[in-house]
Amino acid sequence: MRALFYLKIRTIINSIKQLKEKPSKLISALFYLGFLTFIFVVPSSNTQRNPLETIAGVEDFSLLVFSAILFLIMIFVNTIAWHTGTKRGVSIFTFPDTQFLFTAPLKPATILLYGMLSQVRTSLISTAFLLYQIPNLKRLNLSGNQIVGVFAIWFLLVFSNHIITAFIYAISFQSEKRKTLVLSVVYGLITLTVVLFAFFAIREGSFFNGFLKFIETKLLYLIPGAGWAKGILDGLLFGFGWLNIVCFAAFLIAPIILLRLIYKIDFDYFEDALSMIQIAPGTDQQAEANQAALTKYFNRVKIRKTGLNHGYGESAIFYKQLREHRRSRPHLIGLSMLVLLLILGAMAVSTTGSPTMKNPLIFWGASAFMLFFFSFNSTTFRALNEHQFFTLPGKSSLKIIYASLLGILLAMQDLVPAYLFVIIYQKFNLLLLIVGLLLSGSLFMVFNTSQIIVFRIFGEIKSAFSTMVMITLSLVCSIPGIALIVIGGLGAFSNPAVWSYLLIAVGFMVNCLIGLLGVAVGKRYLEEGPIR
């Protein structure tokens, strides 16, 4: 264990030393810290605390909604962890780990424990993202302790999910029956949650009232992980009862028990870790076998010839990406499209009749928030990792534009069903579909720019630090455009005037200009060559 401790400490020290040697990284660190300070200090002095909202006779409505949203996110995250555990075990190691740790006389369980503890970093990243919600949490009248509590719950949930994944894998990797059992439990819990919601909606005779009863019910506390987290969250928000304390105890003790069990099982995970990070197969025969399997997989759905032969010069990048995309996602409907439709649809349905929610800006804001997460899968980011991107003849600026295009188009495509549903259900003007898509596309250009900038500084967006800088930069870069759009939008819907529409247009233009800045930065990066 001392050796592993040494490894971790030296890595941290050397990464700090790197900051000193590379000014751009140091500036990024200062920028990040400065922004965090701004988030902590400025809103606390400026934010005007509103009295808690009472809607439809329900006190603490905002807190209930907050609890419900967080619960839904947590159950989603939990489900993914359970599901992943039935597919693969350990994706937390690197290639050097397989050479240095797996061959050393260290117990496999100790190595696994080290890998798990390394995941504190991942948990911290996602918690760091929540830090930006501090002003909103303060608007909900949450005290400092409550806010810290919310962060602690989130951090523990993300961290314990790694343990759950490894545990499920450890008990099920050699048994199809156990895998089926685990999956049955996962889907059973989701089905029960949906049934419970439907039950309340039918009993109350109203979707909205059913939703309120659903988020208040203590039965949700029975769901392992997300349910227990909700129990603690409710305790923090509305006061602790004995049930909340039980949830708190279960939430803390269960991961420790699972870790202990994993340690005892001492399961064989080296191959999984190796195969997950090993891109090139070991032998030609393996390569052939893998290729045959891939061809079989891709041939399930016929791909239309939209590929390389349509692209010449720089545009070949776009068509290459398009073909790759069609191979990996042969159907038009994808997970991101469904998630957007589900969340925006649920928002539209559950807020029917609420005058405060009858505002397209709220739905656009929610989609912009989700768009941010989908931008992590951007095509530009992938292109920057490819050497051929640098060696391909052509204008650098055009290469960047063509590499970015597909990501932006796909984001807009994913938004179409969700926007259409909201517009039809809430009876908004159909023209808003085009406006919403254009504004979202421009916002995606901003995210694209921040990715290019961070990639140019770090040469990757994998490490915890570069990811945090990227998140912060995305937020900062999107502020001017979003602010203008929101101000303009509020004006347009309360008291329509030319200036409000102009502000929205200016917001769009600002986003586009930031997008062009990304092209300029990317151009320099391409001309200078990769830094790694």
Add this chain to the structure above:
Amino acid sequence: MLKVNQVTKTYGDLKANDNVSIEIEENSVALLVGPNGAGKSTLLKCIMGLLRYTGEIEIRGQRNKSTEAKRIMGYVPEIPHMYPLLTIAEHLEFTARAYKLDDSWSEKADFLLERFELADKKDKLGGTLSKGMQQKLSICVALLPEPDFILFDEPLIGLDPYAIKQLKNIFRELAEKGHSLLISTHILDTVDQLWDQVFIMDHGKVVANGKKAELDQLGKTLEDFFFDVTDQQRGVVLTETELAAAANSQQMSEPNQQSEK
């Protein structure tokens, strides 16, 4: 030292190792040779406990995946991967800690770094090393704990001529000191005349094995033995006369080619 008993490793339908059984004696240098894709690297990974397989592998009577077995094993992988944020010296210190070596490890480390011309680069980070330097460091790391049994997977790939010479000397020194080595390679003169046993792999199977003493008695070189076996595997059956004629014609063509140059 090593007993591999009926090891089979499959990737989907493909048998990368098909019922492989080999045995390596104490204090011997064994070669694992074969064409690309024969399953040599897979077998080495199985022996190191990095892959799941069916069958049994024991190192000095210990299960290969046990901590005790790993303590006496060293491994130089085909493709080295270093921690990008650890220096060369820190990689060695980490190894010393992981193997719980006594205080004399730093002298050994300095000696190894000197031999592989890494002494003046020991503060360089892993992420900044060239492939050749990574390979050198990988060898240093494997040799530092002085394991009794060392597996080398294509160890000469990426090394400069000086490092190749050093490594060949190291093979000789390790053999003289009584360490056991298993060297997977397709460069047949990797260890010159140092080897004791050879296993030839093709299509996931050990298709032949032999001892140097036996081949010496037959007057055959390792190269003769290898091509005899692999040609048979490919259906090319040459008589001894044909082999001699082929060898003669090759010898005859070499001076001509040189004179043309």
